[in-house]
Amino acid sequence: MDLEERFKLVAGVGEEIVTKVELRQLLEEKKNPIAYDGFEPSGMAHLPFGVYRPLLLKDLIKAGIKFKIWLADWFAWINNKMGGDLDKIKTTGEYFIEVWKAAGVPSDKVEFLFASDAMDSIEYWERVVRIAKVTTVARASRALTIMGRREGEMSEVAQYFYPVMQASDIFHLEADITQLGMDQRRANILAREVGPKLGLWKPVVISHHMLINLEGAIEPEGLDEAGRDWHMIQTKMSKSKPSSSIFVHDSEDKIRSKIMAAYCPPKEVKGNPLLDYAKHIVFRSFDAMKVERKAKFGGDTEFRKYKELERSYIAGDLHPLDLKNAMTIHLDKLVQPIRKHFEKKGSANSLYERVKSYQVTR
RNA sequence: CGGGACGUAGCUCAAUCUGGCAGAGCAAUGGACUGUAGAUCCAUCGGUUGCCGGUUCAAAUCCGGCCGUCCCGACCA
Known part of the structure; x- marks a missing residue:
């Protein structure tokens, strides 16, 4: 498959790509770049997860992308999913893998990893601290939208770890590409900002469309960028x-x-x-x-x-x-x-x- | 550690001061109107008033205890 075809396939999954030039360059340099997507194990699988995500994955695999699925159990724990019960979260993670297999995701082409298995790594936490040291509180706060919570629901210090840890994941997984949903773009952009400061790389951020919920999504007039982001998170299928x-x-x-x-x-x-x-x-x-x-x-x-x-x-x-x-x-x-x-x-x-x-x- | 506020329907809150049928908006459900939905009318559903005890003819309301949540504690304003 030639470069142009690979580029078309990979770029085709993105609603936003930061940046296309870097993506083309990456595909030129690496035959099998690494991409990842992370999931908080929680609840039952819905269309975006069980049907849409595998469809995008098919094209990425075709283009030679090595894909890592990050089962972000610790993140679900921080985000108080499943009553903050880590055991339930892990079981839900196992269920998630089963859904994907049922959806036809080839388990030899995709790597499933649980975040908790990486949490005894001192390198992981050292990187978290290093990222935290080059990130201001205001900058981290702006990234907190990735957790999908309202301001009033953000009162725990642990929640401030979240974006910093998520940025750390990217480097832990050696991801060239972050291929998550549009709702996660702020953490990925944060990683692009801090990467070079730490002597690491700038991942290419390919964000896919968020499917809207059955109630529809009528966007009010005159929203600023943050308002539109929040509206998108509010109206996604959840x-x-x-x-x-x-x-x-x-x-x-x-x-x-x-x-x-x-x-x-x-x-x-x-x-x-x-x-x-x-x-x-x-x-x-x-x-x-x-x-x-x-x-x-x-x-x-x-x-x-x-x-x-x-x-x-x-x-x-x-x-x-x-x-x-x-x-x-x-x-x-x-x-x-x-x-x-x-x-x-x-x-x-x-x-x-x-x-x-x-x-x-x- | 010290001070303060709060806890009422799925959600946001009222009724608490001054004890007397626990209410509204939104959401949900059903009908009318639509060859779908929404909008709009009409109707319905919805409660251990955080928990335990006390006072009283009568407690969401007063008193005591417990649990939980949030805010404040240099200076300036």
Whole structure:
């Protein structure tokens, strides 16, 4: 595969890339650069995690990227997920790995690592202190949005460790690329700032799109950058809001009823969750999207590209209800293999039942 | 260590001073209107008032204890 093709694949997963020039250079220099994404093990797997993340991963692997999955159990602990119970968090981490395997992530091409296994490393903590020493409190505070919490929820000193530790992870994992969601960009940018100060490298930051929740995302006018960031975090599909998220364990009926209740104004693209999933999930997975509808509503049709679908929707040729019906079928098709994997009696099922029994805390 | 404020519905809060049916907004649910949703009307649901004890005919309210949360403690303002 030539450089241009690899660049296209890798750049294609990013909504924002800092910077494209550096990315091209990196791909030129290294055949198998290391990229990573980190997850706080908490809650049940939803579309962004179980379906979207693996789709992006497929392209990265194709381009020769060596990918590391960082199961950030200590971070979930700091962030008071799962009631701050590290044992529950670790079990949830095991469940996460199982979800990915069920989603078809090749376990020989991806490395799964638990943060807790690195926490007895003196080098790790030395780097944390060194990063902390070149980071002001104000700078760290600005990065705290990565934890997805409101100001009033940020009162523990441990929470200030979080961004500094996350920056340290990047160097611990020897990541050339940080490939996390847009909500995590501030920690990654922090790593770019401190890297050179510590005689380390500047990772290329490739941030992927955040899928919006079923309630939609109407952005208020006149937000500044911080306001837009916060709005994006507020309106992303979140595991802690079950009614506005689709999970990989949801039955087809459940998916249908959730989609039926979803925000979907006619002819409107902005903040429309169904077009969002169509663009980022369906057209990444299928060559075309079929829409079945009665003859009086125009009869069956098919879209080969997202842009075609969008044009038709804006023009009012595609009715929201027909879009919803088609999306139900397509999303169910993607969720089904994962759902079935966990329904079969066995170790995956008992792991799932165990995590399900845990009380979900945001 | 010392001082202060607070704890009421899923969330934000009112009622506490002066004891007398525990309430509002938002959220949720259901209907009307829509070939979806939203918006808008209409309706419904929602509570061990942090816990234990005391006073009283009567306690969210007063008293005691416990648990929990938050703020303050050089100077300036």
